[in-house]
Amino acid sequence: MIGLTHFLLIGAVLFCTGLFMVVTKKNAIQILIGIELMLNAAILNMVAFGRFDKLNNSGQLIAIFSIVLAAATTAVALAIILNVYRRYKTIDPDKLNQLKD
Amino acid sequence: MTMFTILFWVMAVITVVPALYIAYSSNLVRSIFMFFITLFGLAGLYVYAMADFVAITQIVIYVGGILVLILFAFMLSGRETLEHLQQSPIKLFSLKKLPALLVSALFLIVLVNVILKANIDNQAWIARNVQTGNVIAATDITTDNIGINLMTRYLLPFEAVSILLLMALIGSAHLARKEQVQ
Numbered sequence: 301m302i303g304l305t306h307f308l309l310i311g312a313v314l315f316c317t318g319l320f321m322v323v324t325k326k327n328a329i330q331i332l333i334g335i336e337l338m339l340n341a342a343i344l345n346m347v348a349f350g351r352f353d354k355l356n357n358s359g360q361l362i363a364i365f366s367i368v369l370a371a372a373t374t375a376v377a378l379a380i381i382l383n384v385y386r387r388y389k390t391i392d393p394d395k396l397n398q399l400k401d
Numbered sequence: 402m403t404m405f406t407i408l409f410w411v412m413a414v415i416t417v418v419p420a421l422y423i424a425y426s427s428n429l430v431r432s433i434f435m436f437f438i439t440l441f442g443l444a445g446l447y448v449y450a451m452a453d454f455v456a457i458t459q460i461v462i463y464v465g466g467i468l469v470l471i472l473f474a475f476m477l478s479g480r481e482t483l484e485h486l487q488q489s490p491i492k493l494f495s496l497k498k499l500p501a502l503l504v505s506a507l508f509l510i511v512l513v514n515v516i517l518k519a520n521i522d523n524q525a526w527i528a529r530n531v532q533t534g535n536v537i538a539a540t541d542i543t544t545d546n547i548g549i550n551l552m553t554r555y556l557l558p559f560e561a562v563s564i565l566l567l568m569a570l571i572g573s574a575h576l577a578r579k580e581q582v583q
Contacts, residue, residue: 302405302406302409302449302450303522304521304522304527305516305517305521305522306409306413307446307450308516308521309513309516310413310416310417310446312509312512312513312516313417313420313509314416314417314420314439315508315512316505316506316508316509316512317417317420317421317423317424317505318420319504319505319508320424320501320502320504320505321423321424323500323501323504323505324424324497324498324501325427326427327427327429329429329433329471329474329475330423330427330429330432332471333423333432333433333436333471334424336436336463336467337420337423337436337439340439340440340443340463343443343455343459344443344446344447344450347446347447347450347452347455348450350450350452350455350537351450351451351452351536351537352526352527352530352531352535352536352537353530353535354530354534354535354536354537354541354543354546355535355546356550356554357543357546357547357550359452360452360454360455360543360547361547361550361551361555363447363452363455364454364455364458364547365555365558365562367455367458367459367462367463368462368562368566369562369565370463370467371462371463371466371467371566372565372566372569373569374467374470374471375470375569375570375573376569376572376573376576378470378471378473378474378573378577379572379573379574379576379577380576381474382474382477382576382577383576383577385477
């Protein structure tokens with residue numbers, strides 16, 4: 301049986317990678333991938349703890365809800381990115397500094 | 402080292418190394434496909450945490466849905482973004498990225514310290530659940546129980562998520578539509 305600590309360590313590495321991407325990347329889609337990495341790290345922790353709740357399946361069900369929420373977030377974020385691209389012809393977040401054109 | 406643990410670490414490497422490559426690379430297409438590998442590795446890790454249903458959900462929703470969506474958005478956003486990206490050479494340790502590297506590395510150190518000092522495997526509630534048999538074994542079938550719990554204990558979040566998905570569907574379709582010419 302794999303210990304919980306190993307899962308949590310992998311989750312920590314994934315979370316920090318996602319944090320690094322969110323801060324440094326020059327492309328909105330790559331930032332979105334960074335956010336997805338952070339979400340996945342959190343879901344990994346949920347699933348790892350969920351092994352110790354067989355009756356209520358709380359960890360696994362929260363993981364499933366988080367996956368669904370991530371899907372909804374991604375759909376809305378990509379629609380926003382497409383709109384931004386249409387208006388500014390770039391998706392570099394550093395160059396998007398006006399609310400109104 | 403049994404085969405079980407070796408395969409676990411193989412899966413961990415498959416998860417972590419592409420993630421690091423995504424952070425390193427500035428090529429968008431390559432990072433999307435590397436993200437694909439990370440998601441598959443994560444599904445393998447979920448199987449190791451005895452959550453086979455969540456693993457399949459991960460593959461169906463993330464790999465089948467979100468990744469295709471990201472690819473679509475990339476293709477619709479045109480060639481200019483790609484050319485703009487490839488002008489800048491890849492430098493991990495450039496001065497601009499140093500603060501971000503510092504923040505994430507320090508946060509990683511904090512997290513690892515917390516995890517190692519918390520001694521999670523010997524928590525009281527985990528020991529109690531192991532004692533009372535409330536722990537998923539490798540031979541258990543969990544999908545039935547997940548379905549029953551989803552329809553009884555977690556019915557309200559289930560319905561709330563369904564309404565939220567409908568809102569996200571309508572909202573993203575509204576946001577992504579072509580604007581009317583005045």
